Every structure is written in C-alpha cells, then in structure tokens.
Amino acid sequence: MDNRKIFIYLGLIFILSSCGKLNNPKERNIISFNNNIDSVLNAIGQMNNILDSSSINEYFFYAIDKDILYVKGTNNKSQKVGFLTDTILYKNEAISFVDTIRRKKFINISSFLNQNFLDRCDYEDGNYFYLYRANIYMADKQKDLMRYVIFTKDIKDLNLNKYKVLDNKGNLYLLADKNAEIWEN
Numbered sequence: 001m002d003n004r005k006i007f008i009y010l011g012l013i014f015i016l017s018s019c020g021k022l023n024n025p026k027e028r029n030i031i032s033f034n035n036n037i038d039s040v041l042n043a044i045g046q047m048n049n050i051l052d053s054s055s056i057n058e059y060f061f062y063a064i065d066k067d068i069l070y071v072k073g074t075n076n077k078s079q080k081v082g083f084l085t086d087t088i089l090y091k092n093e094a095i096s097f098v099d100t101i102r103r104k105k106f107i108n109i110s111s112f113l114n115q116n117f118l119d120r121c122d123y124e125d126g127n128y129f130y131l132y133r134a135n136i137y138m139a140d141k142q143k144d145l146m147r148y149v150i151f152t153k154d155i156k157d158l159n160l161n162k163y164k165v166l167d168n169k170g171n172l173y174l175l176a177d178k179n180a181e182i183w184e185n
Contacts (some may be wrong), residue, residue: 063131080094088173147176
C-alpha cells in the first residue's frame, strides 16, 4: 500500500470518529437547575414582568455567551452589550428598551437564569421562551436537541402543534420541537 492510500484511510477514520461524539445527557430532557425550581420560576416571572413593561417588539431576544450579554440590535442582529461582571453595564444604551430603574435587575436576573442553564430568551407569539442547556454540543442533531423552558398559567396556552412537552414543574414547561426525535445516550 502506498503512502497516499494510508493517508486517505487515516483521514477517513479521523473524520468518521470525530463526527459521532455527541453528548445528550438526560438532564436535557428533564427540568433540572442548579438552584431550586421555585427560585428559578420566581426569576422567570420577574424577567417576564420586566420585559412586559419594556419597549420590545414581536421579535426580541437576549442571550448570554461566555458571560457576555447580547440583545437584539438594529436590523434584528445580535448586538454585544458587554460582560455581565461590568459594574456599569446597566448604563449601556443597547439595553435602553428596559427603563433605567429596572436595568440592574434585568442584568442580575439574566445572570441568575444563565447560571441555571437558561442562556437565551426569545419573545414569540406573546410568550417568552428560554433556551435550555444549549451549551451542550449538538452536532447534526441541532433541531432534535433544542429545548425550551416556558412559564405559562395553562398548558392550553402552549402551541402543541409546534412543540411537545417533555417535562413540567407546576407552570414551568420543558418543550422540544414537535417533530424532534427524543433520544438519550
């Protein structure tokens, strides 16, 4: 066998072995936070109230990535606000959609929710969806492994044509896309 064939075989083995390393812990399919459910539920309720009283439109999001806060900016693109540890982050104009009195609380609650695996919030159809455990590598199973947490007073308020319920704790629901394949390691 010549060196070129050996190189091609080794390359194929490397590619095939690196593509299959997908981690789907069981926590992705159940509600499990670092803090107790009631404190996270309370924080979500407070965040929803802050956002309800803010000047957001139908398409809104905030996200935290590596302790940096991002919000929907101009042209519906992600805009970097700054590090959560920045003591004057609340003064950044990018979060002017929240009134000045509530900005520190908005930052503190978003940080708390991030510590509990809720690192993004999207506003859709009058509801706030919190992206759950999205920092786990998903490879080509991206759509199947996306999980959302939503607080609602009644399950009838959920769009069960679009989502399926994986778990709930009181009025807190863990959702996946309706057609997502639910599997575990």
